[in-house]
Amino acid sequence: xxxxxxxxxxxxxxxxxxxxxxxxxxxxxxxxxxxxxxxxxxxxxxxxxxxxxxxxxxxxxxxxxxxxxxxxxxxxxxxxxxxxxxxxxxxxxxxxxxxxxxxxxxxxxxxxxxxxxxxxxxxxxxxxxxxxxxxxxxxxxxxxxxxxxxxxxxxxxxxxxxxxxxxxxxxxxx
Amino acid sequence: xxxxxxxxxxxxxxxxxxxxxxxxxxxxxxxxxxxxxxxxxxxxxxxxxxxxxxxxxxxxxxxxxxxxxxxxxxxxxxxxxxxxxxxxxxxxxxxxxxxxxxxxxxxxxxxxxxxxxxxxxxxxxxxxxxxxxxxxxxxxxxxxxxxxxxxxxxxxxxxxxxxxxxxxxxxxxxxxxxxxxxxxxxxxxxxxxxxxxxxxxxxxxxxxxxxxxxxxxxxxxxxxxxxxxxxxxxxxxxxxxxxxxxxxxxxxxxxxxxxxxxxxxxxxxxxxxxxxxxxxxxxxxxxxxxxxxxxxxxxxxxxxxxxxxxxxxxxxxxxxxxxxxxxxxxxxxxxxxxxxxxxxxxxxxxxxxxxxxxxxxxxxxxxxxxxxxxxxxxxxxxxxxxxxxxxxxxxxxxxxxxxxxxxxxxxxxxxxxxxxxxxxxxxxxxxxxxxxxxxxxxxxxxxxxxxxxxxxxxxxxxxxxxxxxxxxxxxxxxxxxxxxxxxxxxxxxxxxxxxxxxxxxxxxxxxxxxxxx
Ligand code: SF4
Ligand code: FES
Numbered sequence: 001x002x003x004x005x006x007x008x009x010x011x012x013x014x015x016x017x018x019x020x021x022x023x024x025x026x027x028x029x030x031x032x033x034x035x036x037x038x039x040x041x042x043x044x045x046x047x048x049x050x051x052x053x054x055x056x057x058x059x060x061x062x063x064x065x066x067x068x069x070x071x072x073x074x075x076x077x078x079x080x081x082x083x084x085x086x087x088x089x090x091x092x093x094x095x096x097x098x099x100x101x102x103x104x105x106x107x108x109x110x111x112x113x114x115x116x117x118x119x120x121x122x123x124x125x126x127x128x129x130x131x132x133x134x135x136x137x138x139x140x141x142x143x144x145x146x147x148x149x150x151x152x153x154x155x156x157x158x159x160x161x162x163x164x165x166x167x168x169x170x171x172x173x174x
Numbered sequence: 175x176x177x178x179x180x181x182x183x184x185x186x187x188x189x190x191x192x193x194x195x196x197x198x199x200x201x202x203x204x205x206x207x208x209x210x211x212x213x214x215x216x217x218x219x220x221x222x223x224x225x226x227x228x229x230x231x232x233x234x235x236x237x238x239x240x241x242x243x244x245x246x247x248x249x250x251x252x253x254x255x256x257x258x259x260x261x262x263x264x265x266x267x268x269x270x271x272x273x274x275x276x277x278x279x280x281x282x283x284x285x286x287x288x289x290x291x292x293x294x295x296x297x298x299x300x301x302x303x304x305x306x307x308x309x310x311x312x313x314x315x316x317x318x319x320x321x322x323x324x325x326x327x328x329x330x331x332x333x334x335x336x337x338x339x340x341x342x343x344x345x346x347x348x349x350x351x352x353x354x355x356x357x358x359x360x361x362x363x364x365x366x367x368x369x370x371x372x373x374x375x376x377x378x379x380x381x382x383x384x385x386x387x388x389x390x391x392x393x394x395x396x397x398x399x400x401x402x403x404x405x406x407x408x409x410x411x412x413x414x415x416x417x418x419x420x421x422x423x424x425x426x427x428x429x430x431x432x433x434x435x436x437x438x439x440x441x442x443x444x445x446x447x448x449x450x451x452x453x454x455x456x457x458x459x460x461x462x463x464x465x466x467x468x469x470x471x472x473x474x475x476x477x478x479x480x481x482x483x484x485x486x487x488x489x490x491x492x493x494x495x496x497x498x499x500x501x502x503x504x505x506x507x508x509x510x511x512x513x514x515x516x517x518x519x520x521x522x523x524x525x526x527x528x529x530x531x532x533x534x535x536x537x538x539x540x541x542x543x544x545x546x547x548x549x550x551x552x553x554x555x556x557x558x559x560x561x562x563x564x565x566x567x568x569x570x571x572x573x574x575x576x577x578x579x580x581x582x583x584x585x586x587x588x589x590x591x592x593x594x595x596x597x598x599x600x601x602x603x604x605x606x607x608x609x610x611x612x613x614x615x616x617x618x619x620x621x622x623x624x625x626x627x628x629x630x631x632x633x634x635x636x637x638x639x640x641x642x643x644x645x646x647x648x649x650x651x652x653x654x655x656x657x658x659x660x661x662x663x664x665x666x667x668x669x670x671x672x673x674x675x676x677x678x679x680x681x682x683x684x685x686x687x688x689x690x691x
Pocket of ligand 2: 101103104106119120123124138
């Protein structure tokens, strides 16, 4: 098996573990390699670069409700206080996700105690500390994660979304 | 296939003139409907309704449950034999009465799991393997087939048809179904004529719930509508949020939440209706329990967290309690059943205190379960209870007695053949079942037991299943298989440099002592 197909094989294995598709399946080294690959994904969509908030306005584990890439796409931005997968900022703890469930578009609720997004429609659950990984539920994709960067002044910008937002053919509407 | 993270930020949409087909999910027996769209690679539908086959306006955000969102997992690109490439989208059918556009984590990935040479599904076993010098090495189909066929023929001639045992999948659905099942039956039953047959997840060639069949019940006597109409739903050894997900989400959950009340009143007038209550019998606190509590409120969910293997005591105690309180269905018993006296003398004598000790369930929980199952709603109306069970009840050394006691409970309370009632499995996979008749006796031979005892068959043909994972007495079975196959491997190793003839002779000599895979 080539390196590439071996990696694919591991991916396949991870998913076939079924409901247990929770991040523990891949050893850490594999997981970070996967992550690097996914983030180099090239997009042809004209994402706007939008300032969302300044880091000084964020409270730990408190969800900030915003929209991106347009007003019809609700997102939540959270600063966790401890380093998490794909977090940005000085502590690597800031992430933002689409608030539409990737199952059938339920309006997700973030719960600080679980650190996850919960869907009231069919009870899917997505872990915000693991790059939006579905913990349980009937969705077939992780929660789309907003790509963020921070400048010297602490202003946090969104410049893309990884993963398809529910209810769209393309993340940036035609 | 995804690691459930595709990363893509757009999907192609089918153009208005895309080919489209209706189909059914290839995974479980719930049978959710799907629409398949197929169109040439390089072409795409536009975002305006008239520009795409879904008639949807993708220049706008779609509302929740729109039923026309294509997730990345629903799309793939396939290559036909002549090299032409096509986009494929497999979308849950919003007009299907079963799923209404909903899908489970399995059904939502029909696109992902299609074979594509440039995706992980390309990792396939494409050539047969033969033991050589202690390793399984790839070989040609021709060599493998000749080798296998000659050994089978030699066994058949020397020891007769029962020297060839088999355990084969009988999955229908995706990629086979009728054709697979028919070919397997034709080969083993018509061609070889062996009785040593068993199905992928059981030790013999029988129904998984033959006690229900013996009691005269059809395999699936309830419809999804019954789940919408029931006063009480009982789930035993089943985690239906995660398996049979759409049956649970689209047909049970709306009854638990009260969403089907108007339908209940209209369909069954003249009796009182309320949102359904649910009893979940499972040693584990499952996702199904959590979801049921969230939907129905804790007061309407009774989770009997019994100790492993205590189903029979629990179910017979419920029967006893119900009978003692006079909540049984006398008319049904008289007109529809026989052997009631025998049932009374056996099941209804179950000691209740003993049951509480065995199961770990509290007395008030037991009584509450009896009430929810059978306490009449009024002088004129019985409760409508739908009893559904799965592997937790089916799989165990007491399979027959487990199923018999749940069927007896349903018969005692008249919960069969009326709207909102029923007693059956939730159901497994799609079957597409069609085979020539099994040539053996009834009840059929327990093939795994024969293997454990070291008797009988010389060849054990295993296809599409893990024989040790699906048997009742796993460890002795595993050890027996290991011991007997290693004899053959040793024989093959001893002639690893030899001709095909040498190898066949070596195997046949070894078969005098062991079993061959
Ligand atoms: S519940 Fe899931 S696996 Fe079963 S038929 Fe429906 S979509 Fe397929
Ligand atoms: S829409 Fe979120 S779980 Fe179904």
